[in-house]
Amino acid sequence: xxxxxxxxxxxxxxxxRLLAARRGVPxxxxxxxxxxxxxxxxxGLPGTVCxxxxxxxxxxxxxLLDGLVRCGCRVLLPVVTPLGxxxxxxxxxxxxxxxxxxxLLQPAGPRLGCAAIAAAVLVLVPALAVDxxxxxxxxxxxxxxxxxxxxxxxxxxxxxxxxxxMLPALPVQPHDVPVTAALTPGRGLIPLPH
Numbered sequence: 001x002x003x004x005x006x007x008x009x010x011x012x013x014x015x016x017r018l019l020a021a022r023r024g025v026p027x028x029x030x031x032x033x034x035x036x037x038x039x040x041x042x043x044g045l046p047g048t049v050c051x052x053x054x055x056x057x058x059x060x061x062x063x064l065l066d067g068l069v070r071c072g073c074r075v076l077l078p079v080v081t082p083l084g085x086x087x088x089x090x091x092x093x094x095x096x097x098x099x100x101x102x103x104l105l106q107p108a109g110p111r112l113g114c115a116a117i118a119a120a121v122l123v124l125v126p127a128l129a130v131d132x133x134x135x136x137x138x139x140x141x142x143x144x145x146x147x148x149x150x151x152x153x154x155x156x157x158x159x160x161x162x163x164x165x166m167l168p169a170l171p172v173q174p175h176d177v178p179v180t181a182a183l184t185p186g187r188g189l190i191p192l193p194h
Contacts, residue, residue: 033185034061046072047121127159134178
């Protein structure tokens with residue numbers, strides 16, 4: 001793995017800087033990037049795709065999710081649980097979402113359990129940054145670090161980031177789960193060693 005050990009205060013400062021930069025991206029740029037992301041061909045489709053509804057300037061879009069549905073995918077979105085891995089529920093459109101913890105929107109439909117990720121042919125993961133070796137920096141809650149190990153081995157784990165959020169190296173800790181690829185608006189799908 002890349003990077004090196006950095007104490008949690010160092011990771012929090014990096015998160016703060018990345019979030020501030022992301023919030024400074026103009027709406028028109030976000031819209032162009034969202035359209036570019038939605039146009040990238042993704043591996044393994046159709047099938048079950050675990051994804052997320054972007055919030056707080058995260059790359060991605062409802063159009064990406066709706067495009068997956070149109071191509072015959074069953075899309076599952078996360079439902080935050082207090083301490084364990086993420087639960088999952090089917091995405092049936094923006095109208096099926098309700099407010100959840102941490103400012104998230106999540107499906108109001110039936111919960112499928114945390115093991116539902118094992119059926120996915122592709123997992124799209126939110127990230128603040130990714131490095132060239134697959135180290136992903138999330139928001140610090142650990143939800144994906146507890147969830148990604150439940151995916152079937154060999155399933156593509158793809159972090160969606162802006163082009164400037166692909167970094168040479170990120171701090172890594174033993175519990176961090178590497179991703180197998182990054183998806184960016186300018187470079188498309190980037191396979192990553194891990």
